[in-house]
Amino acid sequence: MTPGARVQAAIEILDLVIAAARANGAPADRIVGDWFRTRRFAGSKDRRAVRDLVYAAIRACGPVPVSGRAAMLRLVQEDSNLASLFDGQGHAPAPISPDEPVAAGGVAPPWLELALAESDIAGADALALLTRAPLDLRVNSLKAERDTLELPEPAEPGLAPHSLRLPHGTQVEAWEAYSSGQIEVQDIGSQLVCAALNAQPGELVIDLCAGAGGKTLALAAAMDNRGRLIAADTDRARLSRLEPRAWRAGVTIAETRLLNPNREAEALVDLVGQANAVLVDAPCSGAGTWRRSPEGRWRLTPDQLARYAAVQARLLDLAASLLRPGGRLGFVTCSLLDVEGASQAAAFLTRHPGWTAQDLALGAGEARGPGWRLAPNRDGTDGFFVACFRKT
Template structure:
């Protein structure tokens, strides 16, 4: 397929996405199945175009003066890819499978359209209904935070220190341009190419042999801030595919015991292969078994209970730009209920002086500081650790500068820390000395 034909395909997919709230990946896959002539490189290029357009959907529509799929794609080629009006015009030639030529109005908007006077939600490329909530979290920086969340994310890797040092892993990935992450001592970062695509890591020897795992630097920091020590008893209450479980196993040097649980056994399925590849030996996977309580033996025994809570995922929009346009107010309410239940559930597993570490990949106060405040009001036996103490226990005292201005916990975001958006709070059973 020619680049112009790929743009046509991307517009077609965007039109389908405008009619429903389905994940973009599903619609892109369906398009590929019904257009077998498109090779893997074509599909990857089309996917990248679609996600760039979704990243800049609001600002592109504003610049172009309309919100059709075609207008959004035209605007995104300028806003996300930096193409000149002449460069966009070459793709919209009307020849072969190219989109119809640019109209006079479209060319004028490309040449003269700006974001001057645009409201914050347009400049930040997020849904208008979230405006108040993001302003409550970031104040006058809400639009800037949103714009940072609409940029492409790098590929971050966590070096598995059970098998290799960061220098050793970096040497094996030097051909990909891997460089140290600025905050995580175990992270490597690979910048995306000009087309937004990352490397095929699954084919890399370092990945196959378990020297590295894909994990955003913010997620790595969240695991480090658990302050896990060798010999600790740790319950990962929402383990999912096991990303933070693996990080905790490396931190404890395979000593102690980590229990990986998730109330949806299907989410746990990938963890077994990942544990084997990483050489992890101190993790027990506790999959749900009907109505049986598979965690009853852990009551009052855990040094750390990690809650990697289900949330709106507002902090991951760089990687999942379609998610921000699919998010509905009802989903926020449901996630808040899930979070409250998990916090209440975690209480029974914590031993005296043990900790609950609460983590979200959300930037909304409703899911973060507000949840912690409500929990502390309902559970007077627990006390919040100051951000400086959490950072110190994690061996990264410099992270104290990310202390939340809205209460306890630490906040990370693309604008402030160069990571995905994360919130981390530690709650100790007993008074904090």
């Protein structure tokens, strides 16, 4: 592919990404992969170059662009060398007209930028949400030790006790250490907030929103594969991914439970008042993970944010009912918005006067309301809020 053809390919993919964002369709990485699967003429360098253009354009636009071309023209304003590729030759895009629309810049749609600013995320802190994230690993303590693990490429120890950091794009899935379950891909921030629950061997622990089981595997390692660990979720497809991951990691204590949306308590009735600890890694806006999925800020609306907050409150109340006296409730969201963090945690304490918030010492981040917040600019991690409550 010529450089101009690569730009045109990126424009076509951006049109698909924009349409999917408006319709809550497939994520950008899947759209990019599907586009190239039907175009075998593109080599590996072409795919990498086009993908880089797509994501650079997504990051350059604040609100949802009117078109892929408008998004690419926003990128032209940041990289003037691209303008010469709009010459209409071959498969290159048509020349630029002085009056055609150019997407607006910024960190996010205006309403969302305001919500971030009201949560004290502005300036460099907000811009850091659009940088490229490194690749973080968790060394699986059931099979390996960080200090003695040998990997094909050098990795830096991270802030979490079992974490390693590698450059973005490192192909760890091809490594023997990955296939043998010695390492898992997991952001260092995710590891820190998971460790805040302080799961212990022999306990009954519930991962109430387990998804594909990333935090479930980390909890199992912290429990040294001893005790009982319930991984529950309403998404059958995501939950089904846990079993092969657990087998690879050597995790034997994880049990899965499929829950019915809005009727989650029915499948957990036998656990009421029994758990030592419950982790609520609640559904949220994902505003702390835009480094990995920058088009996520185009998908969010004020109504959706309000619905996320309502679900979080309901799941926290459900989790509270599952704990025995003295039990611990960990609340986590991958968001920097207070409505999904400090304000949500404060509201829980208001509804449950018999509970107290625990002091946290994560080794990174800062206090935020009754909990703790990690952010890309300050901590080099994805954005997270975590609070831990104890039932007195």
